[in-house]
Amino acid sequence: xxxxxxxxxxxGSPVRRQLIGYAVATLTTASLMSSTVFAQAVDISQWSPxxxxxxxxxxxxxxxxxxxxxxxxxYTGKLTYWWTGPNEASPDIERQINDEFWAAWKxxxxxxxxxxxxxxxxxxxxKLRTALLGNAGPMVLRLQILGGIEFASKGYFQELRxxxxxxxxxxxxxxxxxxxxxxxxxxxxxxxxxTMGFIWNADVxxxxxxxxxxxxxxxxxxxxxSKQIHDKLGIAGYGMVAKQxxxxxxxxxxxxxxxxxxxxxxxxxxxxxxxxxxxxxxxxKAALQASYDMYVRDxxxxxxxxxxxxxxxxxxxxxxxxxxxIAHPSEYAKMVxxxxxxxxxxxxxxxxxxxxxxxxxxxxGPARRAVVFGGSNMHFIKPEYVDGGFxxxxxxxxxxxxxxxxxxxxxxxxxxxxGNLEGFKTKWMKERxxxxxxxxxxxxxxxxxxxxxxIPQATEIMNIIVPDMxxxxxxxxxxxxxxxxxxARRVDDLLNGL
Amino acid sequence: xSIATEREIAARAKRPIRFGVLRQMVDRRxxxxxxxxxxxxxxxxxxxxxxxxxxxxxxxxxxxxQMKDKVFIGLDNYARILTSRxxxxxxxxxxxxxxxxxxxxxxxxxxxxxxxxxxxxxRGVLRAVLLIPYVVxxxxxxxxxxxxxxxxxxxxxALAVQFGFTDRPINFIDNIHTVLPSLIxxxxxxxxxxxxxxxxxxxxxxxxxxxxxxxxxxxxxxQRFWHVTFPHLKGVSMVTVLLLMVANxxxxxxxxxxxxxxxxxxxxxxxxxxxxxxxGRQRYGLASAYSxxxxxxxxxxxxFYVRALTRGDDTRVK
Numbered sequence: 001x002x003x004x005x006x007x008x009x010x011x012g013s014p015v016r017r018q019l020i021g022y023a024v025a026t027l028t029t030a031s032l033m034s035s036t037v038f039a040q041a042v043d044i045s046q047w048s049p050x051x052x053x054x055x056x057x058x059x060x061x062x063x064x065x066x067x068x069x070x071x072x073x074x075y076t077g078k079l080t081y082w083w084t085g086p087n088e089a090s091p092d093i094e095r096q097i098n099d100e101f102w103a104a105w106k107x108x109x110x111x112x113x114x115x116x117x118x119x120x121x122x123x124x125x126x127k128l129r130t131a132l133l134g135n136a137g138p139m140v141l142r143l144q145i146l147g148g149i150e151f152a153s154k155g156y157f158q159e160l161r162x163x164x165x166x167x168x169x170x171x172x173x174x175x176x177x178x179x180x181x182x183x184x185x186x187x188x189x190x191x192x193x194x195t196m197g198f199i200w201n202a203d204v205x206x207x208x209x210x211x212x213x214x215x216x217x218x219x220x221x222x223x224x225x226s227k228q229i230h231d232k233l234g235i236a237g238y239g240m241v242a243k244q245x246x247x248x249x250x251x252x253x254x255x256x257x258x259x260x261x262x263x264x265x266x267x268x269x270x271x272x273x274x275x276x277x278x279x280x281x282x283x284x285k286a287a288l289q290a291s292y293d294m295y296v297r298d299x300x301x302x303x304x305x306x307x308x309x310x311x312x313x314x315x316x317x318x319x320x321x322x323x324x325x326i327a328h329p330s331e332y333a334k335m336v337x338x339x340x341x342x343x344x345x346x347x348x349x350x351x352x353x354x355x356x357x358x359x360x361x362x363x364x365g366p367a368r369r370a371v372v373f374g375g376s377n378m379h380f381i382k383p384e385y386v387d388g389g390f391x392x393x394x395x396x397x398x399x400x401x402x403x404x405x406x407x408x409x410x411x412x413x414x415x416x417x418x419g420n421l422e423g424f425k426t427k428w429m430k431e432r433x434x435x436x437x438x439x440x441x442x443x444x445x446x447x448x449x450x451x452x453x454x455i456p457q458a459t460e461i462m463n464i465i466v467p468d469m470x471x472x473x474x475x476x477x478x479x480x481x482x483x484x485x486x487x488a489r490r491v492d493d494l495l496n497g498l
Numbered sequence: 499x500s501i502a503t504e505r506e507i508a509a510r511a512k513r514p515i516r517f518g519v520l521r522q523m524v525d526r527r528x529x530x531x532x533x534x535x536x537x538x539x540x541x542x543x544x545x546x547x548x549x550x551x552x553x554x555x556x557x558x559x560x561x562x563x564q565m566k567d568k569v570f571i572g573l574d575n576y577a578r579i580l581t582s583r584x585x586x587x588x589x590x591x592x593x594x595x596x597x598x599x600x601x602x603x604x605x606x607x608x609x610x611x612x613x614x615x616x617x618x619x620x621r622g623v624l625r626a627v628l629l630i631p632y633v634v635x636x637x638x639x640x641x642x643x644x645x646x647x648x649x650x651x652x653x654x655x656a657l658a659v660q661f662g663f664t665d666r667p668i669n670f671i672d673n674i675h676t677v678l679p680s681l682i683x684x685x686x687x688x689x690x691x692x693x694x695x696x697x698x699x700x701x702x703x704x705x706x707x708x709x710x711x712x713x714x715x716x717x718x719x720x721q722r723f724w725h726v727t728f729p730h731l732k733g734v735s736m737v738t739v740l741l742l743m744v745a746n747x748x749x750x751x752x753x754x755x756x757x758x759x760x761x762x763x764x765x766x767x768x769x770x771x772x773x774x775x776x777x778g779r780q781r782y783g784l785a786s787a788y789s790x791x792x793x794x795x796x797x798x799x800x801x802f803y804v805r806a807l808t809r810g811d812d813t814r815v816k
Contacts, residue, residue, distance in 0.1 A: 126777040153562040154564045244758045245758050245759075302650045303650055303672050306761040307672055307760065457561050457562070471761045472762050475764070494561075
């Protein structure tokens with residue numbers, strides 16, 4: 001889990017480094033002057049796969065030069081950083097880019113001693129909460145979009161906005177900026193924006209008598225398709241995820257709930273107030289009923305859905321045992337990776353699945369098409385809660401470097417989209433579009449993105465109450481209505497401070 | 499003897515006791531100094547957390563407030579826990595988990611210890627093999643068992659289908675009725691070796707001449723076990739059972755990794771519930787109240803454990 005970076009400082013003459021610093025600073029000024037010519041914000045109103053393709057590769061960037069204007073490259077200091085990075089289930093390319101990033105960071109700011117911890121997605125929140133109670137947090141933190149407001153509301157985060165590290169707020173997606181805003185102030189910088197898409201196996205569709213090139217248009221179709229696939233082929237249709245206390249669950253269930261017209265609160269409305277509980281309205285119950293129908297009535301989804309995260313769905317998908325999943329575009333890279341590692345009789349099966357992977361928009365419901373506006377944000381923790389003190393300059397240098405158009409794009413290579421919209425103009429974005437299949441589908445889902453409620457209680461609602469509601473209904477412990485009403489009562493209690 | 503004299507005698511009789519203890523402490527001050535560092539460390543790492551947990555159990559800690567801004571609510575957390583439906587469910591799960599795990603682990607351990615106490619070819623190898631579950635990391639074992647039990651692609655389910663026992667893989671851990679027994683099996687597998695080691699040590703204390711005498715007197719195997727062996731194992735059995743119970747009350751790794759308390763809370767036990775309340779829901783006050791209740795139960799068990807350990811010490815001293 002721990003990935004401590006090399007703490008050794010580069011040897012060499014300080015005078016020589018100083019000279020290099022001055023030279024870079026001079027170049028930076030020139031570079032910034034020239035960059036203003038093309039550094040116009042991406043026009044979100046024109047958002048479409050064609051527009052994204054048209055702007056990709058139109059801008060040259062020099063990250064070291066940009067960041068040297070914020071913090072001199074010869075700055076000596078120290079940095080502690082926690083984030084959720086690549087793990088064993090990540091495609092090789094993500095691990096490779098991660099290594100490249102740390103090498104580039106070390107080369108750019110050789111005198112900033114860095115201690116970085118790569119912490120599992122499902123453990124980071126718990127670890128952070130515990131650490132902050134003991135004033136032992138890191139200086140800089142990259143946290144899932146859902147988690148930040150809780151800590152901002154408790155006063156653990158410093159105010160932080162893109163301008164503090166050399167960028168403009170206008171160059172970040174407004175929905176993402178909303179996720180770092182609390183009580184009228186900004187507490188972070190969006191590092192990446194992600195919206196998932198719908199993946200299906202065209203060969204399975206064909207064998208089940210479905211159009212292999214058309215995904216289900218509605219969530220009702222998902223229920224029908226899942227049953228048809230299961231009845232005809234004896235495999236799971238839809239890769240449902242309903243594990244308790246796991247972020248994967250709401251990321252897959254909430255789009256369904258919003259599509260049917262439900263919501264935890266009123267987060268799906270144009271102007272959410274987060275003070276009305278909608279988790280037991282008719283739309284929410286319809287979504288829960290659809291899940292119940294697939295799991296209990298039709299038994300067309302994996303039985304293990306109650307203990308599965310998306311990671312556990314990958315192996316059955318590559319083995320052709322699950323036909324449809326909701327996932328990031330990175331799922332394609334993961335499947336290519338898994339197919340590459342398959343051997344013997346598994347190899348042709350895995351290759352066939354990859355060849356038959358299709359990626360489309362998440363189905364609509366009676367109310368809308370929806371997807372979770374996800375991603376991660378970078379935060380600075382207040383000095384009094386940091387273990388060993390806060391080095392503001394080092395933190396700013398790191399935030400500038402990480403959120404640069406270059407690394408914002410590269411670090412989101414397979415999983416999401418760059419938080420810094422300038423990244424869409426870089427050559428790396430063009431390379432991604434050329435090399436990653438289906439990437440434009442997920443970018444097309446961005447306008448349908450709905451952020452989770454921007455309130456401190458959001459993590460408990462999404463990670464605990466929503467999965468509990470699903471499990472209560474799917475195990476038969478409660479009826480659909482009872483499960484929804486029980487969840488509503490718990491959300492209500494939570495909002496009332498109980 | 500006058501009344502005054504009797505009082506004086508009584509007072510004298512009491513005085514030495516009071517001053518005697520003090521004098522003993524003064525006389526043995528160096529002994530106390532030797533244990534002082536350990537005492538200080540224990541005060542810091544044990545006494546203070548216990549005090550803080552008890553204090554915290556009287557406060558509400560809403561998710562939008564820092565710990566320093568907690569709200570005093572008296573005994574509300576205790577009342578909330580003791581009247582909640584989930585407490586009854588979780589307590590029942592904890593009871594089943596603890597008693598079943600302890601009972602079967604002890605029974606299996608006893609059987610293994612008795613079998614391995616005899617001389618036979620390959621005894622050493624078998625003893626080493628049976629120790630494997632105990633030395634394997636609980637985290638690794640939990641992940642392995644999770645996959646063995648997997649409801650769609652688990653090895654056990656696949657074998658059951660292949661040998662025609664069932665039509666479809668058995669649903670071990672995604673069913674509210676089977677999940678707890680399934681986890682208990684893993685727990686028993688993990689800890690029966692511990693009981694085995696303890697009881698094997700206990701068996702060394704059974705005098706051979708008694709067993710031989712019983713055999714000469716015509717006692718059969720069961721009678722020799724029940725009337726000779728088992729009475730000699732009572733002490734070590736008591737300690738083993740108490741240690742297993744304490745370990746099972748505090749067991750976290752297996753249920754958390756395999757099911758996180760699910761599905762629908764069917765495998766939630768006190769310790770996983772406390773973890774979820776504290777770190778999932780950030781109700782540190784409520785979790786602390788839960789912990790205090792668990793602490794009281796553990797202290798009660800601890801009392802019996804110490805009594806079992808020190809039984810006969812006084813007699814030996816006399």
